[in-house]
Amino acid sequence: MIRAARAILAKDLRLELRTKESVPAMTLFTLTVYVLFHFGLDRNSLDGSLAAGVLWVTLLLAAVVGVARLFAAEREQGGIEGLLLAPVDLTALFVAKAAALFLFLCAVELVALPAFALLLLGPDLLDPLPELLPVLLLANLGVAAVGALVAALATATRAPELIVTLLLLPLLVPVLIASAQATEPLVRSDPSADELGRWLGVLTLYDVVFVLLSVAVFDFLLED
Amino acid sequence: MPALPLDEAGKYVVGAYVVFFTLVVVYVAILGSKIARIDRELEELNELVEEDR
């Protein structure tokens, strides 16, 4: 299964490197939204809960953009049916898609975080970075698992992008809550790591539940 | 906020219960019309079977 997953993942990564569809779009979207927030909030610099909120809402919206495209290549080439006929373990497909999404999110964040620090953040971002890192990784994991599941669910419908948007955002609310709450003390003018452990715990719980659930349930989505 | 006087509070409480009952009644009414349609179609089918006998 791991080999099959790795093969699919390699194919998807190669495709992305060649066509550059998802990651640049997600990154550009993130930067644009930062500009929107600047004008919408009429603020030059944010800190504390406002900063955490803007950062995470933007990242989650960018994730929606990425998820909507996750199975797009397969859809366009009629590929989903082809994949079904191939002797591929469906769990491998899920793992590959979720891993791809995870890597895309990490790539986007490599640009989005410095950009955020430059454009909008008042306090320094380098200081709390080591505490921020586990939050980002755990959040990405949760988004990746749920995103892959929702993408697969939406593929069978007539309006996949619409369904993805409507479905993904409520499901990600716990991730938003935990991530924003964890980040907020870190980006205050006098940073501290209040309750970081608690929110990391919530994220971990979310990740465990949804990774297990998605793996268990994914088979039923693509069998025919 | 201090507790509302009885007459004012009464309106809100009644409103809430009215909402609840309306939901239930509307639901039952819609279900009822579905059942009525099933009944009508069964009647049609019955007649058709009679005719062809």
Add this chain to the structure above:
Amino acid sequence: MYSKGFKPLSVATVVAVATALALIFFYAPLDADQGFVQKIFYVHVPMAMVSLGGFVAGGLMAIRHLRSGDPSWDVRSYVAIHLSIILGVGVLVTGSIWARASWGHWWVWDEPVLVSFLIVFLLYCVYYPLRFSIEDPERQARYSSVFAITAGAFVPLNFLAVRLAQAYTHPRVLSQTGGNLPGEMRPTFLVSLVAMTLLFVTLWKLELTSKHASAQLKSLRRKLAAREPAAV
């Protein structure tokens, strides 16, 4: 099939609802802080609990469906979720009325139950477009079940996260349920909860029976058409 035991169930429901109403308005005392407005609890909170229970039950039935491949479990799951969404509308509206009566605003973010409910409600509303935009009936049933299970697992996680987030900003106000109900309020609440549950199950069975009859009708039509293509 679904109508077994329906009559005793509906009788029990009527008795429970009548008893609950009597207790609410003639037996339970007035709340010290909120006065008469507190009576909204007895309809709002049971609706919320039964609705959430319905969502979780829908998820469990969906698991049965995927495990067994029996489509009747998908129908049961669908009706449970469908009913819970309708109750959900009631929860949000009665919650809003209560908020207005207690705080003067039609919505409050301080109430973790209400806020979590809004999120859950928004999620489950997508059930309909998801389900009905899939044409193949077998796939529709399977995907609906996957959604029901995912959303069902989401409900407790969501409540946890929202409650944790609220705990540090605002104290809980609405949750006089369960533990801290004084004296006569507690049995009143429990009877209301039982009545709401019975009502849910009765309506659930009712809708299932209607759907089943409709399906039988279609199947009858098909069989008649097969026998005499000209007639039907």
